Amino acid sequence: MSLVSFDLGATPSSRLVRRSLPLARLASLAVFAAVAAFILLTFRDYGISNDEPVQHTYGQLLLAWYASGFTDDRAFHYINLYLYGGLFDLIAAGFAPYVPLPLYEWRHLLSAGFGFVGLIGTWRLATRLGGEGAGLVAVLLLAFTGMYGGAMFTHTKDVPFAAAMVWSLYFITALAGELPARPRWRIVLGLGVAVGCAFGLRVGGVFAVLYLALTIGAATALLRDGRLAWRLMPRLRVAGLVALTIMAATWPWSVLPPTNLFKAMGAFSHFSFDLKTLFNGQLLPIDQLPPTYMPEYLLIKLPEVTLLGLLAGLAVAVLALVTHLRAPGAKAGPFSRGRLAASMLTYLPLGLAILVPIGVAVLTDPPLYNGIRHFLFVLPPVTVLAALGLVGAWRALHRRARLAGASFALAALGLFLFNASVLWRLHPYEYVAYNQLVGGTAGAWGRFEGDYWSASLREAALALRHGVERETPPAHPYKVSVCAEDVQALAYLGPRFEAVEEWEDADFILSARDVGCDAAPGLPYATVSRMGLAFASVRDQRLRHMPVEVPVPDGDGDGPDLDAPSVSQNGGGSPPTGPQVAKAKP
Numbered sequence: 001m002s003l004v005s006f007d008l009g010a011t012p013s014s015r016l017v018r019r020s021l022p023l024a025r026l027a028s029l030a031v032f033a034a035v036a037a038f039i040l041l042t043f044r045d046y047g048i049s050n051d052e053p054v055q056h057t058y059g060q061l062l063l064a065w066y067a068s069g070f071t072d073d074r075a076f077h078y079i080n081l082y083l084y085g086g087l088f089d090l091i092a093a094g095f096a097p098y099v100p101l102p103l104y105e106w107r108h109l110l111s112a113g114f115g116f117v118g119l120i121g122t123w124r125l126a127t128r129l130g131g132e133g134a135g136l137v138a139v140l141l142l143a144f145t146g147m148y149g150g151a152m153f154t155h156t157k158d159v160p161f162a163a164a165m166v167w168s169l170y171f172i173t174a175l176a177g178e179l180p181a182r183p184r185w186r187i188v189l190g191l192g193v194a195v196g197c198a199f200g201l202r203v204g205g206v207f208a209v210l211y212l213a214l215t216i217g218a219a220t221a222l223l224r225d226g227r228l229a230w231r232l233m234p235r236l237r238v239a240g241l242v243a244l245t246i247m248a249a250t251w252p253w254s255v256l257p258p259t260n261l262f263k264a265m266g267a268f269s270h271f272s273f274d275l276k277t278l279f280n281g282q283l284l285p286i287d288q289l290p291p292t293y294m295p296e297y298l299l300i301k302l303p304e305v306t307l308l309g310l311l312a313g314l315a316v317a318v319l320a321l322v323t324h325l326r327a328p329g330a331k332a333g334p335f336s337r338g339r340l341a342a343s344m345l346t347y348l349p350l351g352l353a354i355l356v357p358i359g360v361a362v363l364t365d366p367p368l369y370n371g372i373r374h375f376l377f378v379l380p381p382v383t384v385l386a387a388l389g390l391v392g393a394w395r396a397l398h399r400r401a402r403l404a405g406a407s408f409a410l411a412a413l414g415l416f417l418f419n420a421s422v423l424w425r426l427h428p429y430e431y432v433a434y435n436q437l438v439g440g441t442a443g444a445w446g447r448f449e450g451d452y453w454s455a456s457l458r459e460a461a462l463a464l465r466h467g468v469e470r471e472t473p474p475a476h477p478y479k480v481s482v483c484a485e486d487v488q489a490l491a492y493l494g495p496r497f498e499a500v501e502e503w504e505d506a507d508f509i510l511s512a513r514d515v516g517c518d519a520a521p522g523l524p525y526a527t528v529s530r531m532g533l534a535f536a537s538v539r540d541q542r543l544r545h546m547p548v549e550v551p552v553p554d555g556d557g558d559g560p561d562l563d564a565p566s567v568s569q570n571g572g573g574s575p576p577t578g579p580q581v582a583k584a585k586p
Helices: 012-019 021-045 052-067 087-098 103-130 132-143 158-178 185-199 203-222 228-250 260-269 293-301 304-326 334-364 373-400 402-426 440-444 457-468 487-493
Strands: 276-279 282-285 478-483 497-499 508-512 523-530 533-540
Touching: 021 103, 021 132, 052 087, 052 103, 087 103, 087 228, 103 132, 103 158, 103 334, 103 373, 132 304, 132 373, 158 185, 158 203, 158 334, 158 373, 185 203, 185 228, 203 228, 203 260, 203 334, 293 334, 293 373, 304 373, 304 402, 334 373, 373 402, 402 440, 457 478, 457 487, 457 508, 457 523, 457 533, 478 487, 487 497
Parallel strands: 478 497, 478 508
Antiparallel strands: 276 282, 508 533, 523 533
């Protein structure tokens, strides 16, 4: 008996599960097809994130390093991006000239492709641990988690890394399942590729190495095999060589010299700059956040149905363990002890992938911001655990009473549909979704991070562009000031607009609500909103630059004095007083 499932024997429930296996596999394929269709139909809906311009430049500089015969090392000094692997950006920059798509649409499609690969890895992991039903549930939960399914298009560092990490976790789990025997070469090579890709994106790939080391150490103790690590070492060296090759090719700075890898680890453990982040209604410097920042954000960002699955999984695991310990002969006998050890090893990597990052975030209290973005790789294993909990709880309840099992399934389905409706209303800003622990997205608005990527500027820019198309073209381009990166708006505005730095020089100001630009002056022109929440706005300042000649009445009030000087209302200086002030129509 495993720790999170029940041995159903020949009960009607077990027969139902066996009969449903082909149906579950078919349903999983249908879900993947639907996700693929969603990606292809909607990848153009997502705006440019703040980091994408510099990330793409980093990819181009890495290509230049290779093209120059390893002499053009600008990539090794570019801002702080040399501390990151370039796997995604190399692919994005390398294929950009050959893909018939605008640059950022291509990047979003590629990023969603990585996210899709991560969904497959999540399905494989959940299926290995809990069967076809658990795999299907895990894919549905993760695809409808705003911080994964909605972030796939714009979080071009975080989602690819999460995909590499879940595949690393899958191969570590597969390796643990074959102990004490040597793992098959397919597992060894898969592990090397997955870990290498993780390092090729972030130095956080070291977490995968830690999970592997802890799993082997636990296996040595549980299986009472002191030579286990020694027997595994030849094949682990091959996996390490594969990983090192991929890391060196996609992140050359990390091995020039090899000590740079440790410099990157040290840099991120003390990474800080002058930035404030919103946490529970307070705007705090990122180096003054409470140690619970990451787990609290994880708790309020997970969908309600996932939280139900985690609670159910805990209950099922405790009940399974108690049942095992109370069984005759549970405390004695090599077979029982070996079965328990094998079960623990099977699920240990999953537990490590959840507890270790959370523990590191709490104990080391690193500077963080953007919610759980930097720990997004925790979402797939958390979702797998939730799927195991939902399926395990349903099986246990169905075994005892079909009505109880059906009621639990309906409750989970209701929560899932509620979450799906929220994401539907937020599209394409699904990643800002919060659960009902903080009153949903509306309750979290203004208290926690919202559209921190300013992705809503795409929609604001298109609203401005379509609006001015109905007006007479001016003699010169419209001047716009963007309270974010200029490219986030200019990429969609077209040639009739040009960027200016200062607000007072602009005809229009485009701002996202999450970057401290709420005080932008001017008349409201357009607002991007979802669920009654304002994500971005366009402010019209053209009246500030438009001279308005106002006739000044003569002293006797009988009519205007044609010789009186005019008053120019251009927004500068102190406003005139008395009868000289005229009201202009918006």
